[in-house]
Amino acid sequence: MSHEERIVGGQSMLDQVEGAEKLFLAGRRSRGADLESAVKIFLEFLRGFESFEFTEPCVTVFGSARFDQDHEYCRLARKMGAALADAGYAVMTGGGPGIMEAANRGAKEAGGLSIGCNIRLPREQEPNAYLDRFIQLEHFFIRKVMLVKYSSAFVVMPGGFGTLDEAFEVATLIQTGKLERFPIVGMGLDFWTQLRKFARETMLESGVISEDDISFVHPVTSIAEALEVIRA
Numbered sequence: 001m002s003h004e005e006r007i008v009g010g011q012s013m014l015d016q017v018e019g020a021e022k023l024f025l026a027g028r029r030s031r032g033a034d035l036e037s038a039v040k041i042f043l044e045f046l047r048g049f050e051s052f053e054f055t056e057p058c059v060t061v062f063g064s065a066r067f068d069q070d071h072e073y074c075r076l077a078r079k080m081g082a083a084l085a086d087a088g089y090a091v092m093t094g095g096g097p098g099i100m101e102a103a104n105r106g107a108k109e110a111g112g113l114s115i116g117c118n119i120r121l122p123r124e125q126e127p128n129a130y131l132d133r134f135i136q137l138e139h140f141f142i143r144k145v146m147l148v149k150y151s152s153a154f155v156v157m158p159g160g161f162g163t164l165d166e167a168f169e170v171a172t173l174i175q176t177g178k179l180e181r182f183p184i185v186g187m188g189l190d191f192w193t194q195l196r197k198f199a200r201e202t203m204l205e206s207g208v209i210s211e212d213d214i215s216f217v218h219p220v221t222s223i224a225e226a227l228e229v230i231r232a
Contacts, residue, residue: 021139044139048117048146051135056090056113058150059230062166063099063157065125073158073188076223077102078109080155080187083223085112087231092151094119094143099157101128108132117146144169153183153230156217158191171216175209185226186219 024037061081067074081091081103091107093100095116108114108130116134118127127134137143148154148170156167173179186192196219203209220226 021141024139041139041142044137044142045145048135048137048142051133052115052146052150054090054113054115056088057152058090058092058115059084059153059155060092060147060151061099061103061155061157062094062147062159062163063103064159064163065094065096065098065100066160067098067102067158069102073191074099074102076187077157078106080157080223080226081106081108081112081114082110083227084155084230085110085114087227088112089153089230090115092117092147094147094162095127095131095134096125097128099159101130103155103157104128104130115150117143119143148173148179151182152180153185155185155187155226155230158188167217171213174216175213181216183229183232184217185229186217187226189219189221192219 077099084091085107090113092115093103095118104114114130114132116127116131118134118136120138154170174181218229
């Protein structure tokens with residue numbers, strides 16, 4: 001089955017408006033133009049809600065698109081995806097390459113449900129080949145809603161600005177009471193050493209976060225430990 005045939009919601013990349021999010025965020029526009037964007041945003045949300053109907057509990061895996069599949073973090077993500085599927089969880093990712101592909105692959109190979117929320121980028125990001133269902137999105141903020149809305153736990157693996165954005169968004173939603181206190185599992189601890197040090201030695205000591213905020217993220221050293229946190 002081709003990527004186009006596996007798109008849920010009946011809309012391919014070619015059907016989407018070129019640069020809709022960039023246009024929307026370009027600055028002051030007419031009221032009519034903003035209302036037109038609002039309608040398109042609503043329709044994209046609606047398409048997402050209609051597309052993702054499943055009964056399995058879901059775990060979202062965040063991570064970089066830039067690692068090759070033979071990288072140690074991708075090998076870890078593939079094992080994590082398989083372990084989640086074996087435990088009865090659907091696995092959702094951003095639908096792209098790298099760690100996302102590895103987690104989806106692990107889930108699919110283990111017979112679990114593999115889901116992706118792909119984003120259209122200037123350097124076109126193709127959905128990976130290990131998705132049972134996926135949706136193409138134009139707006140990053142809608143993608144983040146989809147990645148959070150359907151999951152009851154989150155696995156954060158090494159990544160760049162996008163991964164940090166997603167992880168901090170989840171932490172902020174929990175901190176502010178906008179999201180149930182679902183577990184955030186941190187994997188690949190060697191990658192996060194300096195960030196964890198900054199959070200504790202700078203942010204915590206400065207008083208901009210609390211000790212309780214630090215506890216939102218559960219650093220783990222093994223897949224078994226990650227599953228224990230998620231199940232708990």
